[in-house]
Amino acid sequence: MDKSSHTYKSIVSDGKKPYVVDQEFRELKPGEVLVKVEATTINSVDRLVAMGLYEAPEFRDNPEYGVGYEGSGIVEEGFGEDEKKLVGSVVAFFQDPSLPGYQGAWRQYIYLNARDVIPFPPGTDVQSVCSVTNPITVFPMMEQVRDGKHKAVILGAACSAIGKMIIRKCRQLKIPTISIIRKSHQRVTLEEIGAENILDSTSKTFVEDLKEIATDLEATIFFDPVGGDLSMKVLEVMPPLSTISFMDNMSKKKVVIDPLQIIFAQKTITSVNLSEWMKVQSQERIGEVIGEIAGDLAQGGEVYGTDIYTSYSLFELKDALKSSYTTASRGKTIFKPNSL
Numbered sequence: 001m002d003k004s005s006h007t008y009k010s011i012v013s014d015g016k017k018p019y020v021v022d023q024e025f026r027e028l029k030p031g032e033v034l035v036k037v038e039a040t041t042i043n044s045v046d047r048l049v050a051m052g053l054y055e056a057p058e059f060r061d062n063p064e065y066g067v068g069y070e071g072s073g074i075v076e077e078g079f080g081e082d083e084k085k086l087v088g089s090v091v092a093f094f095q096d097p098s099l100p101g102y103q104g105a106w107r108q109y110i111y112l113n114a115r116d117v118i119p120f121p122p123g124t125d126v127q128s129v130c131s132v133t134n135p136i137t138v139f140p141m142m143e144q145v146r147d148g149k150h151k152a153v154i155l156g157a158a159c160s161a162i163g164k165m166i167i168r169k170c171r172q173l174k175i176p177t178i179s180i181i182r183k184s185h186q187r188v189t190l191e192e193i194g195a196e197n198i199l200d201s202t203s204k205t206f207v208e209d210l211k212e213i214a215t216d217l218e219a220t221i222f223f224d225p226v227g228g229d230l231s232m233k234v235l236e237v238m239p240p241l242s243t244i245s246f247m248d249n250m251s252k253k254k255v256v257i258d259p260l261q262i263i264f265a266q267k268t269i270t271s272v273n274l275s276e277w278m279k280v281q282s283q284e285r286i287g288e289v290i291g292e293i294a295g296d297l298a299q300g301g302e303v304y305g306t307d308i309y310t311s312y313s314l315f316e317l318k319d320a321l322k323s324s325y326t327t328a329s330r331g332k333t334i335f336k337p338n339s340l
Helices: 044-050 133-147 162-172 185-192 208-219 231-235 259-263 274-279 283-298 314-326
Strands: 007-013 018-024 032-041 069-076 091-093 107-114 152-154 177-179 198-202 219-224 241-246 266-271 310-311 332-335
Touching: 007 044, 007 314, 018 332, 032 044, 044 314, 069 107, 069 177, 107 133, 133 162, 133 241, 133 274, 133 283, 152 162, 152 208, 162 177, 162 259, 162 274, 177 208, 185 259, 198 208, 208 219, 208 231, 219 231, 310 314
Parallel strands: 152 177, 152 219, 177 198, 219 241, 241 266, 310 332
Antiparallel strands: 007 018, 032 069, 032 107, 032 332, 069 091
């Protein structure tokens, strides 16, 4: 690799706004690989982090921090013999700000422990795996469905990338879904992938319609990435013994739960936390997960494919952030950090 420039570009934030800075290349540490980042997504949480609106001590206590949760690239260097075996491999990675070594994915190069990269088979399109977090998250979600013996699933923000993956996976497994949207044009998008029972949360009859369908289908798990008032509205009309599984809090509003729903209807609260799930998985299991995702992507991404709507360079930061917000239902906006 040519390091004649001695520096590479990355996007950082000062807690108020994001901007591009130069980072210096350094020597690899034991166990590390250097990845040339080819694609990295712009997610809703990334926008909050970039603007200093995401409440986390890792950001609040740092005057300048990296941004970006996930990405993909090509391994260019490895420290030792084992790490060098990865050179040339297509890999995906994600950055958890609560873990040591967080740098942020919006950068041209990233230093990672070899254990933290997810290698894909030769020939994998590097851009197709830049949003690997969502496909992997499908697995702990479907484990909750299986282990809880839930006969049907309710999805909040169903037109999101992860929502569409769950709909497709449930169709594959013949599990009915109820899809909650909040914009009328999202109905067409979901109908195109075969979604049924699509309900608009802004409709005057939303609660009544949801109660009727949830009762008929025995939909007893609600995957909720939105939070706020919607959470309680849905939980209240779900059958007894139902579970709400929080994935995020996109509304940034508190959720108020009626204790009687917990006491007498025996409803429960849980969450989907990919980082914690991965910590307890064996290498064999992770290999199975990656194998299934890679196989699906090789066949066109029928289940785990992510729609990429448009891409930008790091220098087009302002336009990229705007696009990621206004066109989210059409597909992901991504950075191609090494394009000009």
